[in-house]
Amino acid sequence: MKVTITVNGTPYTRDVEPRTLLAYFLREHCGLTGTHVGCDTSSCGCCVAVLDGQTAVKTCTMFAVQADGHEILTVEGLAAGGALHPIQQAFSDQHGLHCGYCTPGMMLTTVALLKHTPAPTEAQIREGLAGNLCRCTGYNNIVKAVQQAADVLRQPAAATK
Amino acid sequence: MIPAAFDYIRAHSPDEAFSHLQQHGGDARVLAGGQSLIPAMRFRLARPAVLVDINGLADLGRLELGRTALAIGAIARDSAIERAPWIGETRWSLLHDVSRVVADPVVRQMGTVVGSLCHNDPSGDWTAVALAARAAVVVRGRQGTRTVPIDDFLVDSFTTAVGEGEMALAVHFPVPGDRTAGSYQKVERKVGDFATAAAAVQVTLDGKGAIKEAGIALSAAGPCAVRVTEAEQALVGQKPTADVIRAAADAASKRSEPQADLRGSVEYKKNLAGVLVARGLRQALARLGVQA
Numbered sequence: 001m002k003v004t005i006t007v008n009g010t011p012y013t014r015d016v017e018p019r020t021l022l023a024y025f026l027r028e029h030c031g032l033t034g035t036h037v038g039c040d041t042s043s044c045g046c047c048v049a050v051l052d053g054q055t056a057v058k059t060c061t062m063f064a065v066q067a068d069g070h071e072i073l074t075v076e077g078l079a080a081g082g083a084l085h086p087i088q089q090a091f092s093d094q095h096g097l098h099c100g101y102c103t104p105g106m107m108l109t110t111v112a113l114l115k116h117t118p119a120p121t122e123a124q125i126r127e128g129l130a131g132n133l134c135r136c137t138g139y140n141n142i143v144k145a146v147q148q149a150a151d152v153l154r155q156p157a158a159a160t161k
Numbered sequence: 162m163i164p165a166a167f168d169y170i171r172a173h174s175p176d177e178a179f180s181h182l183q184q185h186g187g188d189a190r191v192l193a194g195g196q197s198l199i200p201a202m203r204f205r206l207a208r209p210a211v212l213v214d215i216n217g218l219a220d221l222g223r224l225e226l227g228r229t230a231l232a233i234g235a236i237a238r239d240s241a242i243e244r245a246p247w248i249g250e251t252r253w254s255l256l257h258d259v260s261r262v263v264a265d266p267v268v269r270q271m272g273t274v275v276g277s278l279c280h281n282d283p284s285g286d287w288t289a290v291a292l293a294a295r296a297a298v299v300v301r302g303r304q305g306t307r308t309v310p311i312d313d314f315l316v317d318s319f320t321t322a323v324g325e326g327e328m329a330l331a332v333h334f335p336v337p338g339d340r341t342a343g344s345y346q347k348v349e350r351k352v353g354d355f356a357t358a359a360a361a362v363q364v365t366l367d368g369k370g371a372i373k374e375a376g377i378a379l380s381a382a383g384p385c386a387v388r389v390t391e392a393e394q395a396l397v398g399q400k401p402t403a404d405v406i407r408a409a410a411d412a413a414s415k416r417s418e419p420q421a422d423l424r425g426s427v428e429y430k431k432n433l434a435g436v437l438v439a440r441g442l443r444q445a446l447a448r449l450g451v452q453a
Contacts, residue, residue, distance in 0.1 A: 001169065018169035018212070021199075040162060041200055043353055048267055056267045061199045065169045066192070066214060109267055116244065130352040131265030 003068035007032060008077025018065050022057070023047045025064035026074060034075035034104050035059060038133070045132030048105040049074050056112035058131075073111065075104035086152040087111065087145075096145030098136035106132050110146050118154055122147070164202035171214045175221065178213050179301055179328060185211045187325040192216070193236050196264065196272035197280040221330065230333040231256075232299075235276070239269035251448050255343025255363045256334070259290045262345065265353040275329050278314065281321050281385065284355040288315055288386035290345060292378035293361035296334045302327045318384040338374075341365040342448035344441035347380075348433060350424060356381040357424040358433040360413065362441030364396065366449055372396045377409060379434050382417035389416045392438060401453040406442045410435035 004013040007030055014029045026035045026049070038046035042061040050073040051057045059072075078085035087107050090096065097103040106129065113120065113128040120128065125146045126139075134142060172178035182189050188210040190198060201207040215221060221234040224241055233242070242260040247253060263269055263277070263286045277287040278298060290296075291311040298314045300307055300323055314322045323329050337343075343363035347356050358381050365374040375396040377389045391412035399405045414435030421427045446453050 017166065019164045019166055019202075021163075041203065042196065042268060045265075045267055055270045057271055058267055061196060061268075062271065063169070063192075063195075063199070063212075065171075066195075066216060068171075112270065113266075127261070128266050131267035 022059035090148035094145040193276040194272040252337040258345035289361040289380035293376035344444040346437040360437035410439040413438040
């Protein structure tokens with residue numbers, strides 16, 4: 001099946017089998033390997049991307065054909081013009097990553113979380129990230145990073161991001 | 162773990178989806194959120210030849226709160242319930258509770274309520290909640306659309322009243338009366354795991370403070386979520402007291418028929434079912450300002 005999926009603003013038209021999972025479409029058909037595959041069974045959250053600007057999805061549990069005609073945001077689409085996205089900057093500032101494997105999923109889940117909950121409490125951050133596992137167990141700094149990103153994104157100057 | 166090959170059809174209207182399902186019968190499955198179906202296909206536990214994707218049917222994504230019922234469309238996501246403007250009202254507390262513990266918060270952004278009911282996993286959350294709230298599922302078949310009470314809808318593990326070539330369009334939850342509250346109690350080893358045990362509870366009090374209506378159901382307590390009729394009978398007509406709650410809890414423990422696994426023994430899970438019913442009743446009553 002021919003599909004056209006807009007990833008990070010760029011349309012990718014590819015011929016895929018219906019059973020091709022979105023995670024593999026991104027990695028193998030688009031060459032965007034920032035979307036990681038961890039458990040491959042929708043438990044770990046390493047493969048999370050954002051669908052149509054507001055829904056976090058585990059891309060190992062969605063077929064690429066479902067995303068035909070839709071927009072996907074991956075970690076490669078966060079930085080703009082050489083500047084880190086406020087969420088990336090916050091993960092860097094707060095040491096919100098150890099090995100980095102879970103980080104893209106953590107950040108993309110955060111994009112959707114802050115879209116719906118711009119001023120989250122610590123409890124809301126912990127609940128919102130409960131579908132993303134960090135096997136380095138660096139959760140405290142991840143939570144701090146999300147809090148910083150929320151604070152920065154709420155400032156009027158960041159409204160364009 | 163790549164699924165077996167299948168043909169993919171994107172439906173552009175409910176009529177079109179239905180006609181594809183009629184044409185392919187038992188070979189076809191509806192693709193809604195896919196959060197149970199796709200893992201099942203990846204493990205080759207399910208091998209449908211055709212998937213009919215209904216995600217483009219926006220009309221089926223609505224939550225409609227009417228005078229007598231809340232209608233949840235076939236592609237309304239769990240997260241839509243979690244974020245509904247009325248979800249903080251006491252009478253919807255059972256739905257409030259469950260909407261925050263289904264799977265994990267990312268899965269809830271795709272997963273659907275109706276899909277969960279149609280999947281009918283023995284450890285599902287929505288099945289027990291639908292029993293306690295006395296919901297009904299709207300099913301479209303060859304003879305037209307029918308409304309199936311949840312007790313008749315849940316046939317057996319992974320089996321429902323939706324026949325080959327049919328599709329579920331919505332689930333209807335009756336709007337609870339005044340002085341109604343509920344609670345969903347789930348014990349899980351970690352977020353996203355199957356429940357070790359779970360209990361859904363909803364009670365309505367009359368003007369004198371006695372229990373007018375009660376819905377009690379268990380999940381992870383047998384092949385299918387189960388209504389504990391004996392517990393409901395122990396409650397209705399009674400003033401809510403510790404003794405009455407204990408009677409309902411004992412009935413739930415007795416009714417639970419769990420399987421032993423890494424999450425616990427049969428003895429432990431049966432006991433836990435009763436503990437969770439008691440906790441749920443106390444929390445529901447507390448939400449109505451009643452200590453028992």
